[in-house]
Amino acid sequence: AQATEFKMQTFLGANASTTKAFEAMAAQLKEDTGGEVSITVLPGKAVVGAGETIDAIQNGLLDGQYTAPSYFAGKDAALGVLGDTLAAYPDSVTRDRWFTEGGGLELARALYGKYDLYLVCPVHWPSEQIPSTVEIKSVEGLEGLKMRAPGGLASDLLSRAGASLVTMGVGESVTAMETGVLDATDLANVALNVALGMHNQAKYSVLARHSMAVTEMSVSMDKWNSLSSENQGKFEEACNAMSAALVKTLTAEDAAAEAKAKSEMGVTFIAFGDEDAAKFRKMTTEVWNDWGAKSADAQAVVDSHKAFMTSIGLN
Amino acid sequence: MDIGSLTLLIIASMTVLLMLGVPLAFVSGAIAVVLTVTQFGWNGLFIVGSRTVEFLDSFALIAVPMFVIMASIMEKSGVARDLYRAFHVWAGGLRGGIGVVTTFVAVLLGATTGIIGGEIVLLGLIALPQMLKLGYDKKLAIGTITAGGSLGTMIPPSIILIFYGLTAEVSISHLFVATLLPGLMMALLYITYILIRCGLNPAMGPPLSEEERNIPLREKLALFGGVALPMLVAGGVLVSIYAGFASITESAALGAFGAAVVAWVRGAFSFAMLRDVLVQALRTCGMVFWLVFGTNALIGVYNLMGGIGFAREMLVGLSSEPGVILAVMIGVFILLGFFIDWIGILFLTMPVFLPTLQSLGYDPIWFGVVFNLSMQIAYLTPPFGPACFYLKGAAPEGIDLQDIFAAQWPFIGLQVLALIIVVLWPGLSLWLPQLIYG
Amino acid sequence: MSFLDRFALWLGRMTAWCFAAIVLIMVYEVAARYGFNAPTTWAHEVSILLASIGFVIGGAFCMAERTHMRISLLVDRRPRLASFSEALGLVAGAIYLGGLSYAAWRMAEKALWRFSLSGAWDPERSGSTLNSPLPGYLKALLFVGCVLFLLLILRRMLPLHNRWRLR
Ligand code: NA
Ligand code: NA
Numbered sequence: 001a002q003a004t005e006f007k008m009q010t011f012l013g014a015n016a017s018t019t020k021a022f023e024a025m026a027a028q029l030k031e032d033t034g035g036e037v038s039i040t041v042l043p044g045k046a047v048v049g050a051g052e053t054i055d056a057i058q059n060g061l062l063d064g065q066y067t068a069p070s071y072f073a074g075k076d077a078a079l080g081v082l083g084d085t086l087a088a089y090p091d092s093v094t095r096d097r098w099f100t101e102g103g104g105l106e107l108a109r110a111l112y113g114k115y116d117l118y119l120v121c122p123v124h125w126p127s128e129q130i131p132s133t134v135e136i137k138s139v140e141g142l143e144g145l146k147m148r149a150p151g152g153l154a155s156d157l158l159s160r161a162g163a164s165l166v167t168m169g170v171g172e173s174v175t176a177m178e179t180g181v182l183d184a185t186d187l188a189n190v191a192l193n194v195a196l197g198m199h200n201q202a203k204y205s206v207l208a209r210h211s212m213a214v215t216e217m218s219v220s221m222d223k224w225n226s227l228s229s230e231n232q233g234k235f236e237e238a239c240n241a242m243s244a245a246l247v248k249t250l251t252a253e254d255a256a257a258e259a260k261a262k263s264e265m266g267v268t269f270i271a272f273g274d275e276d277a278a279k280f281r282k283m284t285t286e287v288w289n290d291w292g293a294k295s296a297d298a299q300a301v302v303d304s305h306k307a308f309m310t311s312i313g314l315n
Numbered sequence: 316m317d318i319g320s321l322t323l324l325i326i327a328s329m330t331v332l333l334m335l336g337v338p339l340a341f342v343s344g345a346i347a348v349v350l351t352v353t354q355f356g357w358n359g360l361f362i363v364g365s366r367t368v369e370f371l372d373s374f375a376l377i378a379v380p381m382f383v384i385m386a387s388i389m390e391k392s393g394v395a396r397d398l399y400r401a402f403h404v405w406a407g408g409l410r411g412g413i414g415v416v417t418t419f420v421a422v423l424l425g426a427t428t429g430i431i432g433g434e435i436v437l438l439g440l441i442a443l444p445q446m447l448k449l450g451y452d453k454k455l456a457i458g459t460i461t462a463g464g465s466l467g468t469m470i471p472p473s474i475i476l477i478f479y480g481l482t483a484e485v486s487i488s489h490l491f492v493a494t495l496l497p498g499l500m501m502a503l504l505y506i507t508y509i510l511i512r513c514g515l516n517p518a519m520g521p522p523l524s525e526e527e528r529n530i531p532l533r534e535k536l537a538l539f540g541g542v543a544l545p546m547l548v549a550g551g552v553l554v555s556i557y558a559g560f561a562s563i564t565e566s567a568a569l570g571a572f573g574a575a576v577v578a579w580v581r582g583a584f585s586f587a588m589l590r591d592v593l594v595q596a597l598r599t600c601g602m603v604f605w606l607v608f609g610t611n612a613l614i615g616v617y618n619l620m621g622g623i624g625f626a627r628e629m630l631v632g633l634s635s636e637p638g639v640i641l642a643v644m645i646g647v648f649i650l651l652g653f654f655i656d657w658i659g660i661l662f663l664t665m666p667v668f669l670p671t672l673q674s675l676g677y678d679p680i681w682f683g684v685v686f687n688l689s690m691q692i693a694y695l696t697p698p699f700g701p702a703c704f705y706l707k708g709a710a711p712e713g714i715d716l717q718d719i720f721a722a723q724w725p726f727i728g729l730q731v732l733a734l735i736i737v738v739l740w741p742g743l744s745l746w747l748p749q750l751i752y753g
Numbered sequence: 754m755s756f757l758d759r760f761a762l763w764l765g766r767m768t769a770w771c772f773a774a775i776v777l778i779m780v781y782e783v784a785a786r787y788g789f790n791a792p793t794t795w796a797h798e799v800s801i802l803l804a805s806i807g808f809v810i811g812g813a814f815c816m817a818e819r820t821h822m823r824i825s826l827l828v829d830r831r832p833r834l835a836s837f838s839e840a841l842g843l844v845a846g847a848i849y850l851g852g853l854s855y856a857a858w859r860m861a862e863k864a865l866w867r868f869s870l871s872g873a874w875d876p877e878r879s880g881s882t883l884n885s886p887l888p889g890y891l892k893a894l895l896f897v898g899c900v901l902f903l904l905l906i907l908r909r910m911l912p913l914h915n916r917w918r919l920r
Binding site: 332333335336337338340341342343347348349351352357358360362363364372377382420551560561566568571589590594595598600605608612697704707716717740 | 818892
């Protein structure tokens with residue numbers, strides 16, 4: 001059989017754990033398929049910006065992506081809703097059950113199908129943590145706080161909680177935290193926050209569940225269909241294996257970073273309690289109502305989540 | 316055609332088109348379009364458009380026109396002239412004294428901006444005409460401004476280090492602190508060079524005559540009175556950033572507003588002046604950003620064609636000696652710096668260099684400084700020398716691009732010297748972050 | 754100077770005022786955030802749009818002004834190369850701007866020609882708190898700026914073409 005090459009752009013830089021995991025997966029898949037399926041991993045922004053990868057695939061430049069649907073929130077409200085479940089679920093492991101048990105995967109695949117994309121698998125991404133220079137213990141604590149605005153639905157949630165959002169890039173937010181332009185920032189998981197030096201100034205790290213991003217791997221439908229069903233199976237298997245491996249590596253990295261931040265940098269870790277979780281969950285429903293109204297697809301994703309949450313007793 | 320031959324073809328056609336006098340704004344853009352269409356068909360042109368829109372959609376860029384406006388107002392309202400007269404009375408006794416002062420100003424400005432461009436235009440509008448009027452050697456004056464102005468990304472804050480930090484996943488604050496001493500050392504090297512050249516040959520940077528200098532102290536101080544307001548504006552920008560009043564880009568806009576207020580207080584503000592100032596900003600951005608659009612598109616196409624993989628192959632099996640591998644990496648930075656922008660170099664090389672670097676046990680913070688310093692060289696080297704382009708946009712009549720490029724070589728030499736020091740003595744970069752952050 | 758050149762110069766002088774607007778917006782934004790603890794949601798995206806108008810139109814403006822940079826070393830030494838260099842430059846420009854215009858058109862069309870189920874106009878948005886149609890506008894802006902730039906280049910090719918025909 002002839003070899004099929006997938007040029008795929010990912011969302012983080014060359015040195016990111018996710019990028020390295022992706023490269024390892026590419027090597028494994030190539031071996032498993034006897035060289036029939038090879039993936040060329042392109043780091044974030046190497047070809048086009050994060051919000052333009054779908055268009056690049058449609059124009060035949062890329063063959064796939066490992067990214068976050070949130071980047072396309074402005075293009076399609078449904079992808080925005082799919083991309084971030086905010087405070088709906090207590091943790092991402094529970095949320096990911098929506099894909100497997102709640103019909104989420106079928107729904108997401110149908111949505112991606114509209115862009116001639118095949119969603120190979122959702123990939124694990126840990127909870128995001130807010131580095132802050134002030135102590136935030138509850139939803140009320142966000143009131144009047146100067147924060148960097150994340151993209152997509154998370155901005156809506158934080159605005160509802162009363163935060164004063166300032167739009168700026170990730171890099172600039174580091175300087176802005178040091179000088180005090182910002183009190184807190186939405187960035188990423190603990191490991192990345194610590195690596196980028198966010199906690200040189202910010203002595204608090206807050207788990208508010210303001211954002212629970214989805215990441216996924218998807219490829220051009222034509223290219224996918226050109227694979228033998230055996231190789232399709234191997235591709236999906238490799239994707240799921242990578243996701244499972246990331247659960248381990250990212251969790252370990254976060255734990256190590258947390259230990260380092262506590263002991264060496266004097267960072268205090270705060271997690272919102274049940275009461276605030278419920279408050280944020282209620283606000284999430286309000287955000288969903290707004291975003292669901294934007295399109296039938298978006299509403300379908302919202303409805304599916306609500307149904308699944310009821311079924312597991314979260315509502 | 317394989318990627319190696321394509322690489323050679325790109326470099327060759329770029330060189331030929333540049334030498335034949337094709338506008339720089341068209342050279343890489345035209346090559347990118349032809350490559351895209353031949354490799355990926357008409358739909359592939361999406362990459363050229365997409366990367367251009369991506370470039371436009373950046374808040375940091377706005378600092379460039381803001382700085383140009385600030386500079387242009389100061390120049391047109393006579394503030395710049397007064398400022399240099401005041402400097403001259405104080406530093407004029409020294410051979411090359413104004414060159415030294417200009418380098419000091421460049422370092423201060425460098426602390427208020429994270430990107431180059433605005434700062435070079437500012438110095439080009441304000442310092443260059445004054446230095447030429449004072450009889451400074453043209454090449455020395457030009458080189459002082461391009462090299463000094465480039466310090467904008469060497470002295471923190473620095474967009475290059477932000478991007479490097481995000482790519483390498485290392486602390487951006489550590490990078491900022493690490494680059495400070497090497498940046499100041501570069502300024503010191505420039506100052507030493509200016510003093511030596513002018514000391515040996517006073518005609519290159521003539522001191523002020525005894526009579527002109529020997530004015531009563533009160534008059535000397537009075538000269539500063541006239542420039543107190545503009546210095547307050549410059550100081551205000553600095554304070555606004557470091558006291559957490561406004562972000563870097565916002566601070567540049569506040570500076571432009573402050574300069575307008577100063578001009579108004581001095582009675583020099585007019586509609587016609589404002590119009591000219593704004594057009595100057597448009598011209599600078601039109602000239603330089605269009606040139607970057609094309610290069611930026613070319614980088615995307617090249618990455619897609621397998622440029623990153625090609626870079627990896629080049630490095631594999633080269634040598635097992637860490638020192639040799641490091642030297643090759645730096646050589647690649649400098650070589651690519653002749654032709655493309657720092658962001659392109661970052662995308663092309665870091666996916667390959669960073670993993671290699673870590674396996675060799677080098678410190679990624681220190682390597683960030685090495686990269687940053689290599690990009691200082693890239694700013695000045697022809698044919699793609701952004702610092703030179705920005706100065707061309709601000710230089711008085713009769714100074715063309717060749718003059719500007721010709722003036723760079725001694726300063727490039729100093730930069731290479733600085734690079735060698737930073738490479739051989741990592742402590743210079745790593746001592747201060749260790750002291751501050753432990 | 755052709756009508757097109759004069760038009761591009763006029764347009765450049767008009768769009769330059771966008772930069773003045775940015776200065777005022779930033780002053781307002783900082784005052785609103787620091788003084789009243791109420792940052793705007795719009796200052797950031799509006800500033801990017803205004804600056805982009807200046808940056809994009811600036812390309813055509815410099816073409817009309819003849820201020821785009823070139824390395825004239827060789828042509829200065831061999832003046833006989835001058836008209837060849839000019840023609841080559843225009844061809845390269847036409848290739849680049851032609852390709853970019855085409856790409857920008859396709860992108861702008863896709864980003865702007867969108868309607869929701871109810872038939873309301875639904876341009877591509879930024880996905881931020883403001884969720885403005887910034888990406889759609891940037892793409893349309895790039896197209897307009899590129900076409901003007903391209904027309905200036907083609908207009909300047911006209912006399913070269915005529916001279917070639919007379920030979
Ligand atoms: Na700086
Ligand atoms: Na260069």
